[in-house]
Amino acid sequence: MQVSGTDDGRIRPADPADVERSLVEWLRGELEDPDITGADNFLDIGGHSLTFAKLNQHLSDSFGAVLDMKTTYEEPLGVAVTKIQPVESAMPTTR
Structure with missing residues (x-):
């Protein structure tokens, strides 16, 4: 499910559970580690x-949403996913 508009024009965020599953699967393949879970940093x-x-490119393409760098680096993956932002409203993080 992508971030999408609702009938009243508001943005509906992607389901964090779907995002977390996709993120974990993607990271398992990218980092060649089948044991990665949402509890990992x-x-x-x-x-x-x-x-x-x-x-973030994968999540943008799949869900229209991105993760915050600071949160992703400091928190478990499952926590970072709860703070996903629609691509249009995401602020670049350079710290």
Whole structure:
């Protein structure tokens, strides 16, 4: 399910459970680690800035949403997913 409009014009965010499943599957393939779960920290599993950019491209293409870099680096993946933002409203994170 992508981020989409509703009948009243508001944006409906993607279901975090769907996003988390997709994110975990993508990371398992990208990092060649079948044991990655939503409880893992992105950096602890070997993620880095290029992986983050590719992951956000995957989520943008699949759900029209992106993760916040600071939250993704500091929190478990499952927490980061609860703070996804529609692509149109996401602010670039450079810190």
